[in-house]
Amino acid sequence: MLNITVKPSVTTCALVSMLALTACSGNQAAPPSANNGDGSTPSDTGTKTVTLSVMTSDRFLELAKQQFEQAHPNIKIDIKEYVAAPPAPAAGKGQNMVIMGKPDPKNIEKFVSSVGAELMSGKASDLIVMSGLPYKKYADKKLLENISDLMSKDAAFQKDNYYSSVFDAMKYNGALYTVPVKVGLNMWLGNQAVLSGEKIDDNKWTWADFKKIAGNWLTDKNNDGKPDTYPLGKIEPDQLITTMLGSSFTKFVDTGGKKAKFDTPEFVNLLKLAKSMYDDKIIPTDNVDNVVIQPKSNILMYMDMYSLPKMSFDGKAGYYNLPSENESKGTAFTTPMPIAINSKSANKKEAWEFIKFLLSDEIQAAKELNGFAVNKNGAKAQLNSLKTLGTGEGGAGKGMRLNLNGKEIALQAATDQEIAAMEKVLNNIKVYAENDSKITTIVSEETAPFFQGQKSAEEVAKVIQNKVSTYLQE
Incomplete structure (x- = not known):
């Protein structure tokens, strides 16, 4: 397990969230001006309350609520949280940061079922963070507002200020029904000492391509019958197959056509390929030190993107896109905060104002974002903050040091070349790693007997096909 210790002199909020996340607070952004694109302010008379449903709120959302209400005195934001966040630990000398795992599946199920029932009954909140929810399914039922239409009709919303490929990737039937406020990147960290000589086109490699190349990285120099270097670090079978599905x-x-495609040669072969990675020792069954690629795949913050390569493989690490079976090419992304507007809301105008606020330059530049900005100006500000590391400027922390397994690493200011390399990756974000929590759970649970040798790939594929098809028809 990676142990990260932050020295007392550190003042930076954004810290290696893929390995450790804590609640941070920082300098608040100045609230943008309030307008509807036509010079007027929403709710000229009286006060309106916009409700927002989210599984678990965070510091960013709370900050945005506070600043939005300051800028819009006639609109209140009521955040409806279904699962409270765990309390943050008290800071102290030598305080190790808390390593947070995945959300409890029961909490996800509770949120998804509760909000789904509210949408179907017409009693949902004005705004909904659609994490884990099948937004295409609800768009088909005319329960979500067409946000592309709102964007095109609002003169104050400048589409050129955003990474359009991110919005395009989430469109359904040509329209955007949920907006990603921030994104995470699905990428691997690889050992450049091994990979620099390989001809890898990670913009189009498949899982079969990966396995074929990875077989060359297996080494057994002491001839004890066990690899002394593994291509990929330990990853549980359920995590591997859901990662494959996600990409x-x-x-x-x-989802839109309500068709499952699991009972197909393509998925059966993917299952067999996944199992062969364990059989052929591409993936170890235990934790090992010497690997070519770290299986942690979701890069969540700018500080992650900058610092993790310096903390891995003796500072000789590089990023690679995950393999994919899709035709779409480019870096895949997830979003922890996809927001939709309830089509039955009586406060659509005010709800859109809040989404615009979340997407504004100032809010997207806030340290509390804890994700990659979809606003280009916000992203530029976030990247530029890395240039002040170790200088004490901009709250970036003079003498910032991280402790990795007993080895202390000092983070220096990012160079223009390093910033340009990160910008290149961000401009290549094009593929949405779509997630439906129900389907992911079905695949995870039903493939277990296959990996345990109790059922064939064909049998498992048929079970998944039936269950997912039934779910899609609900």
Whole structure:
């Protein structure tokens, strides 16, 4: 397990969230001006309350609520949280940061079922953070507002200020029904000492391509019958298959067409390929020190993106896109905060104002964002903050040091070349790693007997096909 210790002199909020996340507070951004694109302010008379449903709120959302209400005195934001966040630990000398795991599946199920029932009954909040919810399903039922239409009709919303490929990737039937306020990147960290000589086109490699190349990285120098270097670090079978599904979701699930494609040669072969990675020792069954690629795949923050390569493989690490079975090429992304507007809301105008606020330059530049900005100006500000590391400027922390397994690493200011390399990756974000929590759970649970040798790939594929098809027809 990675142990990260932050020295007392550190004042930076953004810290290696993929390995450790804590609640941070920082300098608040100045609130943008309030307008509807036509010079007027929303709710000229009286006060309106916009409700927002989210599984668990965070510091960013609370900050945005506070600043939005200051800028819009006639609009209140009521955040409806379904699962409270765990309390942050008290800071102290030598305080190790808390390593936070994945959300409890029961909490996800509670949120998804509760909000789904509210949408179907017409009693949902004005705004909904659609994490884990099948937004295409609800768009088909005319329960979500067409946000592309709102964007095009609002003169104050400048589409050129955003990474359009991110919005395009989340469109359904040509329209945007949920907006990603921030994103995470699905990428691997690889050992450049091994990979620099390989001809890898990670913009189009498949899982079969990966396995074929990875076989060359297995070494057994002491001839003891056990590899002394593994291509990929330990990853549990359920995590591997859901990662494979996530990078190729639309290949096997047509949510809009309500069609599952699991009972196919493509998915059966993918299952067999996944199992062969364990059989052929591409993936170890235990934790090992010497690997070529770290399996942690979701890069959540700018500080992650900058610092993790310096903390891995003796500072000789590089990023690679995950393999995919999709035709779409480019870096895949997830979003922890996809927001939709309830089509039955009586406060659509005010709800759109809050989404615009969340997407504004100032809010997207806030340290509390804890994700990658979809606003280009916000991203530029976030990247530029890395240039002040170790200088004490901009709250970036003079003498910032991280402790990795007993080895202390000092982070220096990012160079223009390093910033340019990060910008290149961000401009290549094009593929949405779609997630439907129900389908992911079905795949995870039903593939277990296959990996345990109790059922064939064909049998498992049929079970998944039936269960997902039934779910899609609900």
